[in-house]
Amino acid sequence: MSAHVKARGEFLWFFQRVTALLLVYFLGMHIVILHFIRKGTITFASVAEKFAANPVFYKVFYFIFIPALLFHAFNGAWSVFVDYNPPEKARKITGAVFWVIGISLTVLGIIAVNSLLGGVK
Amino acid sequence: MRKKNQLVKLYDDFTLNFNTGTIAWLLHRVTGVLLLVYFLMHAFVIGSAVHGHVNFDTALAKVQTPFFHILEIGLIGVIFFHLINGVRLLIIDLTGLSKAHKVLFWIFMAALVVFMAYTARMILTNVLSEAGGSLK
Structure with missing residues (x-):
């Protein structure tokens, strides 16, 4: 095992696999629902209506899906970056920036899902 | 000099000991980066929900x-390649099937072709x- 893989930690390596497995189900379902069984144009009302039919399911679904996807995407991008052997300082800064963007986008995603869930009340 | 060495490394990674795994590795990396770029645009569009309907x-x-619906065929192709090759990596990492990695790659690529024909x-x-x- 090369040094940067060790420094990156086994947790990140393992969690990349765990989120990969989660995404097979969540991203698969997301595509089937929004691309395959789509009827007509997607609007705020059509999504809100779909969510209203199963609010708990969609809430739990996206609250797991969004953070899992963001972790997988930014951890993947970070490991691609680290693979080109940047200086230690650049790794740390990029890692920190990726965490900030990832967490911010998770919050944005959860607020967006909540407003779509709230749109039916 | 550092920058030049890294470009050489990028090239060497691809050409040294070139085999099926090299193609899979490069495509997994390229599709991963494309998906991150797509996701940022997706977040921008869907994030507009916070400003109301x-x-x-x-x-x-x-x-x-x-035009965008037709581009979706490409998007689903990129997602499905990354997904199915990722499943192949999980199988290789977590089971004893690493010796079958080339066969698995071509079986999965055949599945990709069939799936994409259906999607398109x-x-x-x-x-x-x-x-x-109508198509008919």
Whole structure:
């Protein structure tokens, strides 16, 4: 095992696999629902209506899906970056920036899902 | 000098000991980066929901033209490659099937071709029926 893989930690390596497995189900379902069984144009009302039919399911679904996807995407991008052997300082800064963007986008995603869930009340 | 060495490394990674795994590795990396770029645009469009339904509908209408629906075929292709090759990596990492990695790659690529033919047909059928036409 090369040094940067060790420094990156086994947790990140393992969690990349765990989120990969989660995404097979969540991203698969997301595509089937929004691309395959789509009827007509997607609007705020059509999504809100779909969510209203199963609010708990969609809430739990996206609250797991969004953070899992963001972790997988930014951890993947970070490991691609680290693979080109940047200086230690650049790794740390990029890692920190990726965490900030990832967490911010998770919050944005959860607020967006909540407003779509709230749109039916 | 460092920068030049890294470019050489990028090239060497691809050409040294070139085999099936090299193609899979490069495509997994390229599709991963493409998906991150797509996801940022997706977050921008869907994130407009926080500003209410009018903004959301305006943003979504822009990306639901026949042109974008046809681009979706490419998007699903990129996602499905990354997904199915990722499953192959999980099988290799977590089970004892690493010796079968090349066979697995070609079996999965055959599955990708079949799946994409089905996807393309379905999306084109939807786009055409919305435009008042038909594939038949």
